[in-house]
Amino acid sequence: MKTVRDYQPAEQTRKWYVRALYITISGNLLLVAIKAVVASLTGSAALYAETANSASDVVYSLLMVFGLWISQRPPDNSHxxxxxxxExxxxxxxxFSMAFAGYQAASASISKLLAGGIAVEPGLPTLVLVITAVTKGAMYYTILQLSQKTQSPALHATAQDNLTDVMTSSAAFLGILGSYYxxxxxxxxxxxxxxxxxxxAVIGLVLENIKYITGGSADKDVVEQILHTTTSVPGVLKVHELVTEYVGPxxxxxxxxxxxxDLPLTEAHRINDEIVNKVLHNVQDVDRVYVHLEPENES
Ligand SMILES: [Zn+2]
Ligand SMILES: [Zn+2]
Structure with missing residues (x-):
């Protein structure tokens, strides 16, 4: 008797994850290096803070590698x-990393606001903001594509985090120009x-991920799709109970x-397998299907 599910994560999916991780780590390392060099050349305090922000991005990328490596492991005795x-x-x-960036942006802005605003002369640090916005913009775009291919909530959050950095560095850039001119x-x-x-954005992502952790339900149109697929299998008279639950993503x-x-068991079993296979094949988000077959008058 088997007590562990017979399932291997698809090789192509694993490659997409690996690509996303390489892009995230190398992009963040590149930005830390550029910011650290320019910060030490110019002594810009704002840029030292930016370097710390990018360094925290590197830390979470490493945690991400570890977490996604675990989530891609095949089923075993422990799970x-x-x-x-x-995921x-x-x-x-x-x-958390995004919320930290949001907190930093808010507290820096409030203290500048209380000081009546400070005019900053555009220079080399300003150029770094443009480089950051462009790099993070490219990272946002590629990671978003990969998150859709893998249906990964972790990669979706990472894409959003990159977008956050695009917004903060663009705003800082425009803020410097605006404050000066x-x-x-x-x-x-x-x-x-x-x-x-x-x-x-943080609230949206927290709610999304909590739904995946706590067993949230499928959207109405997904339920509709499951029902339609099942009732289209020959031999199915009706579906009288349908419960969905997110277990992970x-x-x-x-x-x-x-x-x-009065169907023979072999025929009933064939119908059961056909329902399971069709739902798995037709409905994108579905990982597992359990069917309880009953004679026509049971409920
Ligand atoms: Zn079977
Ligand atoms: Zn029933």
Whole structure:
């Protein structure tokens, strides 16, 4: 008797994860290096803070590597259904990094606001902000594509974190130009707007990942798709119970299905397998399907 699920994560998916991790780590390391060099050349205090921000991105990328490595491991005796529930944990971890960036942006802006705004002369540190925005923009775009291919909440959170950095560095850049050429107050105002945007994104990501951890339900259209797929299998009379639950980033489906009561077991079993295979094949988010077959009048 088997007590561990027979399942291997797809090789292609594993490659996508590896690519996402390489992009994240090398991108963040590159930015730390550029910022550290320019910070030491110019002595810019703001840039030292930026270097710390990028260094914290490197730390979370390493935690991400570790977490995603675990989540991609095949089922074993310790986790007989697989390790996919580690994924949303990694996703939550990434939101901490985002929340920290949001907090930093807010507190820096508030102290500048209280000081009446400070005009900053554009220079080499300003150029670093542009480089950061462009690099993070490219990282956002590629990681977002990979997160859609892998359906990974952890990679989705990472993509959002990159977008956060695009916003903060663009706002800092525009803030510096605005503070120098228009009004010193533009810099802190831009910073506050960005931190508000970050906290909104953090709340969305936290809710998404908590749904995956706590067994949230599928969207209505996904339930509709499961029902439609099942009732289209020949021999199925009706579905009288359908329960969905996210277990990690993917769904577990439980159904009670009525078939004719006088079917031989081999035929009933064939119908059961056909339902399971069709739902797994047709509905993207589904990881497992359990079907309870019942004769026509049972409920
Ligand atoms: Zn069977
Ligand atoms: Zn029933």
């Amino acid at each position: 007989p259904q697989g390790h996919s529930r580690f 949303p944990l990694v996703g939550l971890l990434v939101t 228009v009004s010193p107050m533009l810099d802190p105002v831009a910073g506050l707007l960005v931190s508000a945007w970050i906290f909104k 993917r769904l577990v489906v439980e159904m009670h299905v009525n078939v004719r009561g």
